[in-house]
Structures are given as structure tokens and as C-alpha cells.
Amino acid sequence: MKRSIHHTSVGRRAMMLGTVCALATSMGSAWAQDYPNRAIKLVVPFPPGGSVDTVARALAPQLQQQMGQPVVIENRPGANSVLGAQGVKRSAPDGYTIMLNASLQVVNPLIMTATTYDMDKDFTPITYVGALPQLVLVSAQSPYNTLKDLLDDARKRPGQVQWATAAYGAAGHLAAELLKAKAQVNMPIVPYKGGGPALNDLIGMHVAAMVEPMASAYPQVKGGRLKALAVTTAKRLPALPDLPTVAESGFPGFDMPSWYGVWAPAGTPPDIVARVNNEVRTAMAAPAVANKLATMFFQPVASSSTEFTSFIRREVDMYKDLVSSAKIKVED
CATH class of the missing domain: 3.40.190.10 (Periplasmic binding protein-like II)
Structure with missing residues (x-):
């Protein structure tokens, strides 16, 4: 009899848990369906004029057109891009504050003597946008x-x-x-x-x-x-066919482009992450954006969030070796 009561109790708890999960999923879907209903801030943790800002300004107008809400670029330079990243980290995880940054986003915690942020705990990777020679x-x-x-x-x-x-x-x-x-x-x-x-x-x-x-x-x-x-890439650029690579200039195997990604604060609902990911990937394929990025020699990737997370892990392993051998440290 006790065993029967036990099974009944477990069954009820399972049903309650299932109901809660279903409600959470339903609420997440509702959030995503309602998102966005106001302006989105796209944080660039550098001043205007650099490569990160240039890529952001190519993407923002198309994202705004697709999403039906203003996409406002907010330049937050300072402290090696840390100020902008920390501002995003502290923002509400609701999809209304996202960040476009370069590989520096994952390098900073490796080179700063002071604590900056935890890449795994403080941010949600949305998409690996692409790379530049x-x-x-x-x-x-x-x-x-x-x-x-x-x-x-x-x-x-x-x-x-x-x-x-x-x-x-x-x-x-x-x-x-x-x-x-x-x-x-x-x-x-x-x-x-x-x-x-x-x-x-x-x-x-x-x-x-x-x-x-x-x-x-x-x-x-x-x-x-x-x-x-x-x-710095392994091959010469079609637009600059007479320009040698670093590898050809006496350093075989040299290949180091600059890459870019979009992040949200940790805890951003998966449905909203998926929505932003889809919007960025769609924007990357839009002729206006693709043509503009092509003039910059940008090599688009537009990955899934999972693919971006795996890519980051591989890059961090490589950067750790270089930071250690070159003794790169930024003092507090």
C-alpha cells in the first residue's frame, strides 16, 4: 500500500513538474512572439570608426527593417572594451541589449590582472558573425x-x-x-x-x-x-593581388584574421536568443548587407549559437598559448 502511495505521489509531482515546464515554455514562446516591442540597443564597446563599429553599422539598418523596431548603436568605449561588455553583462536579459564585439571579448579575461567578467557565466553567445583579413x-x-x-x-x-x-x-x-x-x-x-x-x-x-x-x-x-x-591571412586577397601575405614575407603558416560575434547577457531566454540569431543570419544574407560587407572583404559565417559556443572554446585554447608565450598582461 505504501509503495502504491509512493508511486502516486511521484506521479503527481511529475505531472506538476511537467505542467510547470510547459508553462515556462509557453511563457518563453510568448515572450519571443511579443519580442521586440521597443528599441533594441546594439552595444559596440569601441569608439566610432574602428572595424567593430563598421560591421555594426552595416548590420543595424537591416536588423531594424526586419524587426520593425529601432536598432540603436551605442558606442561604449573604454578599458579595452571591458566597460561596454560589463554594461551588457549588467543589463536585463530580455533581448533589448545585445553586443557586437571582436575576439577581444574572449581574450580580455585571459590578459587582465583584475577580474573583468566570466565568459561562460556572464554572457550568452548568439552568433559568430564572420571574420576579416x-x-x-x-x-x-x-x-x-x-x-x-x-x-x-x-x-x-x-x-x-x-x-x-x-x-x-x-x-x-x-x-x-x-x-x-x-x-x-x-x-x-x-x-x-x-x-x-x-x-x-x-x-x-x-x-x-x-x-x-x-x-x-x-x-x-x-x-x-x-x-x-x-x-595576415593564409592567402592573398583578390582585391589586392600584389600584396604579399605575412606567410610569404618570411613567416610560413602565419594566419590570423579578426573575427566578430554577437552576445547577450546570461539568462536571456532561449527563444529570444534563437530569434536574434535568426534575424542576424537573415540580415547577413540580405543583398544590402552582403554587398556592403563584401566591400570590406568580410568573410561571413553567421553560425548557430551552439556552433559559436564551440568556436569560442577552440579560440580560447589558442589564445591561452599565445598570451602565455608573449607574456601579455594588462595591469589593473
């Missing part, structure tokens, strides 16, 4: 015409030939660190608060060189303000 750049007025010219001068004047970087831990910074290590040269890194300010100082020859993604670098090259010495 990077260019090794100097001012149009620079005497360097090849990567060899730059590195040879750095060897003659150790510590005096400086790299600019949009931020410590950014893809351009990591590419410069890797190049320094392979070339065995002493070239200090000068960090800026974004690609735009760094490019301006590079044009003015306040720093000697920079590695920067194509989205923000190529217009300056095309406009005659900067010279490209090499591209």
Missing part, C-alpha cells in the same frame, strides 16, 4: 615599402619602432605580438581606445606600424593615407 600598415609617408623594411629597421633601432593597436588583446595586437615573436624584434606596443584614434596617429606617423582589420584599414589604403605591407 587584417593588414600590416604604415603611413603613406613612411619609408617602409615591405614588411622586411619595417622589421630590418626595428632590428637596427630596438625599442624605437612602435606598433599601434586598437586595444590590448585585440586581433591586431595579437597578430603584432605573434609577428614580433617570430621575427625576434623589440617593437613596443602602443594601445589606443579603438581603431579610429590609432589609425589617425599612424597616418600622422606618431607610430610606425599597425595591424588592423580590413573594414577600417582598407578605406585608408584606398584613399592613399596608408600603405599596406602584408595581409
